[in-house]
Amino acid sequence: MTVHRFLLELQKAQAEKNSVLCVGLDPALPSQRSRDVIPQSYATLKDENEARLKFCTYIIKETKDYACAFKANLHYLSGFRTEDHQALTKAIKDSGCVSILDCKLNDISETIQAAIFHFRRWGYDSITFNPFLGNLEAVLRVSRQESPELGILVLTLTSNPEARRYMKESYVSQGKPLFLAIAEEVKALGADGCIVGATGWVSEEDIKAVRRILGTDRAILFPGIGAQAGDPEKIVRAGRGGLLIVNVGRSIIYAPSPKDVAKHYARNLNALMLKET
Amino acid sequence: MTVHRFLLELQKAQAEKNSVLCVGLDPALPSQRSRDVIPQSYATLKDENEARLKFCTYIIKETKDYACAFKANLHYLSGFRTEDHQALTKAIKDSGCVSILDCKLNDISETIQAAIFHFRRWGYDSITFNPFLGNLEAVLRVSRQESPELGILVLTLTSNPEARRYMKESYVSQGKPLFLAIAEEVKALGADGCIVGATGWVSEEDIKAVRRILGTDRAILFPGIGAQAGDPEKIVRAGRGGLLIVNVGRSIIYAPSPKDVAKHYARNLNALMLKET
Numbered sequence: 001m002t003v004h005r006f007l008l009e010l011q012k013a014q015a016e017k018n019s020v021l022c023v024g025l026d027p028a029l030p031s032q033r034s035r036d037v038i039p040q041s042y043a044t045l046k047d048e049n050e051a052r053l054k055f056c057t058y059i060i061k062e063t064k065d066y067a068c069a070f071k072a073n074l075h076y077l078s079g080f081r082t083e084d085h086q087a088l089t090k091a092i093k094d095s096g097c098v099s100i101l102d103c104k105l106n107d108i109s110e111t112i113q114a115a116i117f118h119f120r121r122w123g124y125d126s127i128t129f130n131p132f133l134g135n136l137e138a139v140l141r142v143s144r145q146e147s148p149e150l151g152i153l154v155l156t157l158t159s160n161p162e163a164r165r166y167m168k169e170s171y172v173s174q175g176k177p178l179f180l181a182i183a184e185e186v187k188a189l190g191a192d193g194c195i196v197g198a199t200g201w202v203s204e205e206d207i208k209a210v211r212r213i214l215g216t217d218r219a220i221l222f223p224g225i226g227a228q229a230g231d232p233e234k235i236v237r238a239g240r241g242g243l244l245i246v247n248v249g250r251s252i253i254y255a256p257s258p259k260d261v262a263k264h265y266a267r268n269l270n271a272l273m274l275k276e277t
Numbered sequence: 278m279t280v281h282r283f284l285l286e287l288q289k290a291q292a293e294k295n296s297v298l299c300v301g302l303d304p305a306l307p308s309q310r311s312r313d314v315i316p317q318s319y320a321t322l323k324d325e326n327e328a329r330l331k332f333c334t335y336i337i338k339e340t341k342d343y344a345c346a347f348k349a350n351l352h353y354l355s356g357f358r359t360e361d362h363q364a365l366t367k368a369i370k371d372s373g374c375v376s377i378l379d380c381k382l383n384d385i386s387e388t389i390q391a392a393i394f395h396f397r398r399w400g401y402d403s404i405t406f407n408p409f410l411g412n413l414e415a416v417l418r419v420s421r422q423e424s425p426e427l428g429i430l431v432l433t434l435t436s437n438p439e440a441r442r443y444m445k446e447s448y449v450s451q452g453k454p455l456f457l458a459i460a461e462e463v464k465a466l467g468a469d470g471c472i473v474g475a476t477g478w479v480s481e482e483d484i485k486a487v488r489r490i491l492g493t494d495r496a497i498l499f500p501g502i503g504a505q506a507g508d509p510e511k512i513v514r515a516g517r518g519g520l521l522i523v524n525v526g527r528s529i530i531y532a533p534s535p536k537d538v539a540k541h542y543a544r545n546l547n548a549l550m551l552k553e554t
Contacts, residue, residue: 026391032391033390033391073388076388078392079357080356104383105352106383106407106432111352113310119355130410132407134435134439134443136439155383155410160410161411163410166455
């Protein structure tokens with residue numbers, strides 16, 4: 001059985017920080033949209049990459065005492081050079097947290113190899129993976145050929161309404177909903193965990209079903225708390241009794257005091273974990 | 278009804294070049310793998326981005342007379358700055374061909390907006406999209422808010438063996454295979470086309486079923502000819518009578534004479550198109 005380096009480091013960070021909070025690093029440029037963008041003091045820097053990198057390292061410094069992980073979305077970092085990614089992952093490592101590159105990788109095996117080559121060099125601890133094209137086995141094989149291995153978190157059930165049709169109301173041959181077939185594959189092949197939405201039509205029972213399949217030693221990553229209005233109580237009730245990571249993005253990083261908001265979420269999640277069912 | 282700018286430009290390029298060939302730009306660094314890497318003359322350049330960009334512009338110059346499109350895989354271009362992407366798309370535009378960014382986009386709507394903001398600025402004519410998370414409608418809306426609009430090609434049925442379980446042997450509520458439900462969504466929402474594998478278990482009947490749903494005025498992009506050993510006869514037989522794009526990557530770009538191999542594929546595909554059924 002493979003030692004899950006990523007999961008061990010995550011557990012260590014969670015114990016040290018006393019937090020299951022993951023902060024989403026999604027730095028938007030002011031030319032990109034009208035609100036939730038990086039502050040003017042960074043945006044005025046001539047180099048876009050430098051501006052986004054400095055903003056991210058500021059957020060890491062502000063929130064690191066209340067977070068166990070940082071999740072950087074690849075699309076928000078579009079145009080980052082290898083050196084920029086390396087500076088970002090170093091800042092995360094120095095903060096005592098683990099890094100997740102949210103790239104939703106999905107490709108044929110040759111390209112998966114190319115992608116993982118670059119992601120490893122960039123220094124990320126783990127990545128997100130979309131299983132629709134298959135290839136989970138290939139991703140795990142490639143990610144473990146290198147040392148240290150890269151953690152793999154698999155999109156299993158997401159919370160946007162249209163996804164319902166493909167993930168929950170689609171059935172594999174034996175009549176099982178697709179999302180449960182994916183969770184079983186994650187468990188059987190030894191990936192590091194599942195990504196499960198926390199809003200709208202994803203029910204507490206859906207999350208519990210994923211947890212039952214995964215067991216307690218694999219992670220469930222929940223995006224969608226904060227601006228996306230996911231229900232933290234539902235998540236914690238259904239997902240506890242095993243490793244969990246709760247991501248909050250915009251409502252922390254664009255707040256006047258990211259530190260205060262991160263602290264609030266971390267404490268609130270801890271209180272929910274201790275609450276009687 | 279939206280005018281499909283991308284499809285019009287594709288048709289124009291196909292008529293001018295008398296070719297349905299798309300050349301896959303997947304520049305691998307020598308440190309990345311043992312074979313099929315960019316030649317030493319480029320690799321010795323100090324800057325990795327410059328090395329890959331120069332190699333790609335060489336391939337474009339060599340093969341442009343026999344190609345209608347160039348498909349650049351985002352993972353092989355990992356670390357490219359905005360300026361590098363802009364130089365690449367300019368070279369493609371100057372060659373009279375259309376550009377496809379093979380990014381297999383899949384994300385929630387906020388991030389889709391971020392991704393499309395960057396892809397548009399980079400200058401690509403179209404992108405590939407993975408529908409597993411839903412959001413096809415959001416992608417189309419965002420891509421058409423900007424002018425010129427970005428073409429959207431949707432992964433529908435891919436040829437790696439594991440995908441069979443999720444795309445062909447999974448059924449949406451009314452008992453329809455998932456890949457046909459996706460093709461219907463592409464048609465109904467007005468995306469630019471479908472991506473269908475050409476190897477292994479994808480049958481001629483599967484491709485014909487996608488073509489029947491799409492009609493003749495949407496594209497089918499076939500990856501997987503050449504190194505991936507897809508069957509060009511099957512593709513052409515099943516996909517003709519409508520817009521088609523056939524991608525060849527490694528077997529052209531790493532050949533001693535990319536020009537000769539591109540010419541061979543373009544002519545071979547044209548001959549198959551004229552062949553009696």
